[in-house]
Amino acid sequence: MKSLLPLRAVLVTGKGGVGKTTVAASLARFAAQCGKRVLVAEIADEDATTSALADALGVAKITDEPWEIAPNLRVVALAPALGHQRFLRDVLPMKVLADAAMRAGAIRRFLAAAPTFPEMGVLYRLLDLVRTKRRDGAVEHEMIIVDLPATGHALALAQIPASLLRVIPSGPIAAAVREGLELLQDPVRTGAVVVTLPETLPVSEALELVQGIEQHSIPLAQVFLNRVPFDPFSDEERVFVRSLLDGERPPMLGARTLERIDRARVALERLSQAVSVPVGVLQDVWLEGPRLAEEMASLMAVEEVHQ
Amino acid sequence: MSSSRPLDVRPSLADAQPTFLEPLVRSKRVIVCAGAGGVGKTTTAAALGLASALAGRRTLVLTIDPARRLAEAMGIPEASRAPAPVPREKLTMLGVPVHGELDAWMLSPEVVFETMVRRLAGDEARVQAILANRLYQHLSKIVAGMQEYTAAEALYSLSTEGKYDLVVLDTPPSRNALAFLEAPRKLSMFLDERVIGVFLPAGGGQKKGAFVRAASDLAERVFTKAFGEGFYKDLQDFLGAFSGMFGGMRAHAEAVRRLLSSDEAAFVLVTSPEPAALAEAGFFQEKITQLGLPFEGYVLNRSWAYTRGFGGPEEIVLPPAAEEHQRVALRKLGQLADGERWRAQRDRDLLARLRMDAARHSLGAAARGDGGGAAIATPHLGGAVEDLAGLAELARNLVHLDNA
């Protein structure tokens, strides 16, 4: 996890339900405790009535402007409309023109509903937050952790800037897109974090995702194997238990959990061999809600000490 | 080992009783599988498709972002332009009758768009103009936010062309799993003449009012400045070429909505035993019912509820000479067994809760009038779910309660 601390933008991604939001929240708590000024972000969705990130952090709501929920820790929802507005303000000669444009119903609705424009708005908003400076000239948010939507969408998000550049090769948008793309592809500032589960298929899917990320030239920083079951057995105990269960009919309670533990071991092995970045192991914890992320953040801290 | 006392913890139902899903796969035209991320929507959709083929129907599974292994197991080519059949010999092996068919298609926005353009654009010159437009090429290759549009569109064309008795629709992993229902509304918001009109070039027979003209001027200034001269022209060309199709697209969107609201459709909510997934399932249920869509029931996937016929490690008696590490190991196995018992109880309680909820809200329950709620549990199959045989086992579990 140390390797993540110098990054400016950490993009947490993975298949549905693997624990992206939990990992983003835990990493944010961990990094904040390490003394980083952290901003943890989700992608705003006007249709959504709930926020998984808010639940994981134990806050009532997440707003379009960052607000501090703990020392060094802020949250924000990356809203496309704000991205559009900031962008227009940056490129148009007059601020009033930008504001007039955003007030015009047709333009606003076009930007909100036309495919890929919302995603570009989100990217620009991220860029904007990365660039935000404090009065003393230091960056406002040293580390921005983004809880991305499930795989399909995340990769698609990565695909947009390059594709857009083919349509709009020059002009202010192109310049902004290029800047966004540079940020996304810069291994010094940006790192993708892939989260997966300790089962066969999810690991295969994570490896496909890793490939996809590399194809889009987004630097991979870390893989997390999440929800790894606790393994109580020593090697010789394991051999004995196996001998008890093998050929046992009828099936025995406990055997399925043992198989799950075994699959988790294989999963870790497979992942470690297949990727060139660190593979972090996160235990399956019997907690939910905000206490889960707090517990996982402290487990991350303990792990640091041991390494 | 001594005799194993079977722990009867399976819900007290007669063996091999058909579930609420059994009549659905036999009679519906569309089944939508929705639920939180990663709960098993894609897997369940594939298994339901197989169950329908087993019942002798011509079935299509319209899937989104499936695991490559599942696609491989079903024999779905990765980027195919049309639904591909699961090979006949595989189907025969699984016991699918000759008139039963199973096709699968990984939704490809590019193909769906092209098909739609060809269908709605009218003449070939128009089709070529649209396909050649740079913006069109950009948009049709983008997946973000397009899966929802294209799922609705593909559902419309595939379920109306008469090739299939049943289309099982998997839904994309999005925060709002019903996003594809909203997609047509969003699309029509974007396709609204009042919005598009602002961007269309003046003239061409249509006169713009003063208000629209002012908005147009603003849009032109802003977009030309932001995107560059060339892009704004492209955008106008694109919208101009598409504008004749908007009526058709809106009509499709409405037709999809009608089909999904009709009694030929069924919504099945998939959930895992996780509190977050359950909460989301409850939220979807409310939303589906609110929208007047036919909610039929729950699938509690990856559950540990079934433990009938399992033995417990405490029945194992070690010989007096057993070593210490062996005793420790057995004790630890006992702890794992206790964990499974706990989970079994939890999942049976959950199932009971889901049944009660479904009894209150599902259409099937209301029609049957027996008060029996529609919720079933499918077992956690571990690594076994990765091939067609595993899928077949899941399919059997979905339509019949006993898989002995």
Ligand SMILES: Nc1ncnc2c1ncn2[C@@H]1O[C@H](COP(=O)(O)OP(=O)(O)OP(=O)(O)O)[C@@H](O)[C@H]1O
């Ligand atoms: N290490 C863990 N131990 C126990 N439970 C966990 C752990 N990680 C995640 N969970 C649980 O798994 C569920 C899914 O986690 P989370 O919401 O973080 O996943 P996600 O990948 O963000 O899902 P989505 O794709 O829906 O956004 C939640 O109920 C969460 O509490």
Ligand SMILES: Nc1ncnc2c1ncn2[C@@H]1O[C@H](COP(=O)(O)OP(=O)(O)OP(=O)(O)O)[C@@H](O)[C@H]1O
């Ligand atoms: N009954 C089951 N037993 C064991 N594993 C299962 C079961 N159902 C699904 N899985 C596994 O769980 C993972 C998620 O399943 P699946 O891809 O079907 O979920 P999904 O809801 O479609 O996910 P997403 O929201 O990302 O599209 C897969 O690896 C799948 O193999």
Ligand SMILES: [Mg+2]
């Ligand atoms: Mg999440």
Ligand SMILES: [Mg+2]
């Ligand atoms: Mg899926």
